[in-house]
Amino acid sequence: MSSLRPDLEVIARHIPAGARVLDVGCGDGSLMAALRDGRGVDARGLELSPEKVELCVSKGLSVIQGDANRDLAEYPDGAFDYAILSQTLQTAERPDLMLEQLLRVGRQAFVSFPNFAYWRMRLSLLANGRMPVTPHLPVSWYETENIHHLTIADFRALLAEKGVKTEGCWFFAHDREIGSTGANWWAEHAVFQLSR
Amino acid sequence: MATILTSTSAKLTLPHALPLDSGQALEGVEIAYETYGDLSAGKDNAILIFHALTMDQYVANPHPITGKPGWWSQSVGPGLTIDTDRFHVICANVIGSCMGSTGPASLAPDGQPFGMRFPVITIRDMVRAQVALLDALGIECLHAVIGGSMGGMQALSFAANFGERAQRVLAIATTARHSAQNIAFHEVGRQAIMADPNWQGGAYYATGRAPDAGLAVARMAAHITYLSEAGLTDKFGRRLQDRASKSFGFDADFQVESYLRHQGISFTNRFDANSYLYITRAMDYFDLAEEHGGMLADAFAGTKARFCLISYDTDWLYPTAESRNIVHALNAVAAPVSFVELSAPYGHDSFLLDVPAQDRVIKGFLE
Numbered sequence: 001m002s003s004l005r006p007d008l009e010v011i012a013r014h015i016p017a018g019a020r021v022l023d024v025g026c027g028d029g030s031l032m033a034a035l036r037d038g039r040g041v042d043a044r045g046l047e048l049s050p051e052k053v054e055l056c057v058s059k060g061l062s063v064i065q066g067d068a069n070r071d072l073a074e075y076p077d078g079a080f081d082y083a084i085l086s087q088t089l090q091t092a093e094r095p096d097l098m099l100e101q102l103l104r105v106g107r108q109a110f111v112s113f114p115n116f117a118y119w120r121m122r123l124s125l126l127a128n129g130r131m132p133v134t135p136h137l138p139v140s141w142y143e144t145e146n147i148h149h150l151t152i153a154d155f156r157a158l159l160a161e162k163g164v165k166t167e168g169c170w171f172f173a174h175d176r177e178i179g180s181t182g183a184n185w186w187a188e189h190a191v192f193q194l195s196r
Numbered sequence: 197m198a199t200i201l202t203s204t205s206a207k208l209t210l211p212h213a214l215p216l217d218s219g220q221a222l223e224g225v226e227i228a229y230e231t232y233g234d235l236s237a238g239k240d241n242a243i244l245i246f247h248a249l250t251m252d253q254y255v256a257n258p259h260p261i262t263g264k265p266g267w268w269s270q271s272v273g274p275g276l277t278i279d280t281d282r283f284h285v286i287c288a289n290v291i292g293s294c295m296g297s298t299g300p301a302s303l304a305p306d307g308q309p310f311g312m313r314f315p316v317i318t319i320r321d322m323v324r325a326q327v328a329l330l331d332a333l334g335i336e337c338l339h340a341v342i343g344g345s346m347g348g349m350q351a352l353s354f355a356a357n358f359g360e361r362a363q364r365v366l367a368i369a370t371t372a373r374h375s376a377q378n379i380a381f382h383e384v385g386r387q388a389i390m391a392d393p394n395w396q397g398g399a400y401y402a403t404g405r406a407p408d409a410g411l412a413v414a415r416m417a418a419h420i421t422y423l424s425e426a427g428l429t430d431k432f433g434r435r436l437q438d439r440a441s442k443s444f445g446f447d448a449d450f451q452v453e454s455y456l457r458h459q460g461i462s463f464t465n466r467f468d469a470n471s472y473l474y475i476t477r478a479m480d481y482f483d484l485a486e487e488h489g490g491m492l493a494d495a496f497a498g499t500k501a502r503f504c505l506i507s508y509d510t511d512w513l514y515p516t517a518e519s520r521n522i523v524h525a526l527n528a529v530a531a532p533v534s535f536v537e538l539s540a541p542y543g544h545d546s547f548l549l550d551v552p553a554q555d556r557v558i559k560g561f562l563e
Contacts, residue, residue: 020530044532053536054553057504058560062532064523074524 004034006177007112007191010170011084014110014193015041019081022046022105024068025088029056036061044080046071069093072101079105086112087189090146096158103196108167112191117151117184118173136188152184155192167193201273201280203257204231207296210328214291217318217481223305227329228296229253229288232272233280235335242335243278243562244326244362245287246343246350249475250415250467252295255287256280261466270550277555278562283339288329290322290350292474297325300470301401312398317474319346319482323353330361340364340562344547345514346475349482352522355503356484356495366561368506368554369547371518372492372525373483378513381421382476385414389469398470411469412460419459424510424543428452485525492525499526503533504561506547506554513544534561 004012008031015021017039023032026045029052035041045063047053056063064071068085069092083106085098090113092098102109114137115121124132131141139145152171159166171178171187178186207228213221230253235242245255247267256272258265271277272285289297292314300314330338341362343351348370355365371378389395392410400406420428432452436442439449448454485492503526507519516537526533538553540546547554 042532050536050538050553053534054556054560057534057536057557058563060560060563062502062534064527064534065536066520071520074520074527076528079527079530 004030006172006175007170007189008034008086010177010191011086011110011112012038014168015039015082017041020044020079021082021084022075022080023084023086024072024102025085025091026052026056026061026063028052029059029061029063031084031086032056032061032063033059068098068101072098072105075105077104078107080107082106082108082110084110086110086191087114089113090148090150092148095148095150096162099158099162099164099194103164103194108193108195110191110193111155112189113150113155114146114189115152115171115184115187116149117153118188119185122185152187152190155190159192159194163196165195167195169193200258201232201256205229205253206231208329208332210325210332212328214321214325214328216315216321218315220315222291222298222315225291225298225325225328226296226302227288227291227298227325229286229329230255230257231287232256232285233274233283235284235333239335240337240339241282242284242286242330242333242338243340243342244330244338244354245272245278245285246322246326246341246347246354247287247290248343248345248347249418249479250463250472251347252293253287253289254295255285259466262462267548271555271558277559278342283562286329286333286335288326290346290475291325292317292322292471292478294468294471299468300398300474301468309399309401311401311470314470314474316477316481318478319349319353320357320487322478323350323357326350327354327358327361336361338362340366342366342368342558343370344368345370345544346479348514349479349484352484352495353482355499355501356488359496359499359501362501364504364561365501366504366506366558367519367522369508369511369514369544370505371482371514372485372495372522374480375518379480381417382480384417386473386476388413388417389473392469395469398473400469406464407469408461408464411464411467411472412457414460414469414472415463415467416456416460419456421513422543422545424512424541426510427542430541431455492521493528496526496531497529499529499531501531502561503531504557505533505535506557507535507537508542508544508546509537509539510541511544511546 032043083102171183210225256266348367389410392407394405395407437454488494507516
């Protein structure tokens, strides 16, 4: 599993063998394949791009092409032990509703997202007065898929408002895990493990 | 592709009467089928391909009447998507059809053609007949069942009724039930056939007159549903057929008219009108949920097979929503299912045409 992105690797590490998992926005299926091959996890995926679904199917993965904004509603309650949403929350039409769906179809959820309060973002916005374009968020404001930028503090506030429990959280800068102190300043992205 | 693949054309007479959904049973049912590629010693590399309404067992080799390439010859063959060097591919003519399997043109026990005395059959009856073929061939479990359109209905029916006999189920451009619109188009076709005086209540076989005009109209109407508006516009537009201006008459002025007439007439050379009535009826009766207490998910409860569904964005006959409906039912019973909507301009017929993405998905799914 060493080839996985660090946030995905954290998620993979915390999913027990044999679990049933839904990877929402599973991309090319690398996390699903790692979970299946590494620990016999029964992984299913949901992905918008037909080309990526094709890739997943060719890896023997079970992936449905669809739009998480609508199609999560079609899964039964508690169908999965874990629902995973990695780097997708900020692209959702309604991140709050998507969070509810994740915790409806999964007993627990893993959510990862880029932290807009990362110090370089703050500095860039302060100094230039323009929406930051960074290696981690490289697309200009007018064409980015990230329509709901958020910070770690925003996310924690949403969890509190929804009464969602944090089972664990991990923070990353320059693709390396960092401590939780001052994470809202120092972390480029975050992973949360959540439950109801 | 002009190459002729090594294949076996065979005909099996079922040793037992075939029970039908109507409550009747058919004695002495014959099933004509083709096979490609070797069956492994363990009999575990077989793929059963189900054909669509007007197709037949000639999936990869040229059609014996028209001489045209097999209907899926670009995808079935040595080294192709469905690789006959690896897989033993079986394709059987459905019962009710007219290419060698028992249908309304076959002789009834009294030595006369069945005609309308042939019992009304269902998709499940077609599948039962092919399961009987598998029994005769000693094939317990298939590597995969594959079908598009009506073939997809058979694949789904196979999964619902004989699910333990296939490891993979691939259903393309299909539906779990015929909609009012689907039934309506079929009824237009049937009425065209039955309104033809040459139909003679279906007893036309010995009269030297067949309802070709009616069957041609049925085919023309159906053919429109297999294409997309954009596809028709692209192919024909309002272009005129071999003339500089409109004739102010009712000849085939437009290319699209000429094309449809040709489609209709050439169809009558290879298809029996009564078969068209019976097979369209079977499709109209198809409602997989109804067979399982109204819950489509129950049709697939306990299935161990992996599923893959493919739809096309320009298919308005069995639109993507129909495939999603099936996917949701499979999700509800936690069946491993993949689904993708592919983009192609050709409408429902896309699944028969050169769509590289479809080949990639099928190839991946069969691994």
